[in-house]
Amino acid sequence: MSRQGFTPEHAPLPAGPYSHAVRIGPFVHTAGQVGVDPESRQPREGIEAQTRQALENVRAALAAAGAGMGDVLRVGVYLTRAEDFTAMNAVYREFFGEPHPARSTVYVGLNPGLLVEIDALAVVES
Template sequence: MSRQSFTPERAPAAAGPYSHAVRIGPFIHTAGQVGVDPETRQPHEGVEAQTRQALENVRAALMAAGASMGDVLRVGVYLTRVEDFAAMNAVYRQFFEAPYPARSTVYVGLNPGLLVEIDALAVMEP
């Protein structure tokens, strides 16, 4: 199977040697998406706004590859502050329906101004 790379129309250029989304067969994996507005290239204020934008960026990457949020099997969430978990979770629930994807949430260091990064693995029916 060949590997295909996808970039959403309004996405900022990749900051390194990676793709926004990659598809091999029915599997699509997104790169980590952060709460940076695709037009201004600036991070939003607060974890809620950054979570919403990160998930919109995940959605755009999936759509570029022909998938949707309903195809997501697993999500990785990376937060810089433990105290932001509840706020992130409240926004996250607006993007997924039961049965929810599997998810891991870990606390990490991100670039200054970034509070959350999210990636996803989706599986499409052939």
């Protein structure tokens, strides 16, 4: 199977040697998406807005590769502050229905101004 890279139409070019999403057969994996507005290229204000934007960016990366949020099996969430977990989780619920994807949430250091990064693994019908 060949590996295909995808970049959503209005997304900024990747900041390094990676694709926004990669598909091999039925598997689609997104790169970590942050809460940066794709047009202004500035972080949204606050954890709720950054989480919502990060998930919209995940949705766009998946769509570019032919997948949707309903195809997601696993999500990785990376937070800079433990106290943001509840607010992130409330926004996250808006994007995924039951059964919810498997998820890991870890606390990390991100670039200044970034509060959350999210990636996803999806499987789509061939």
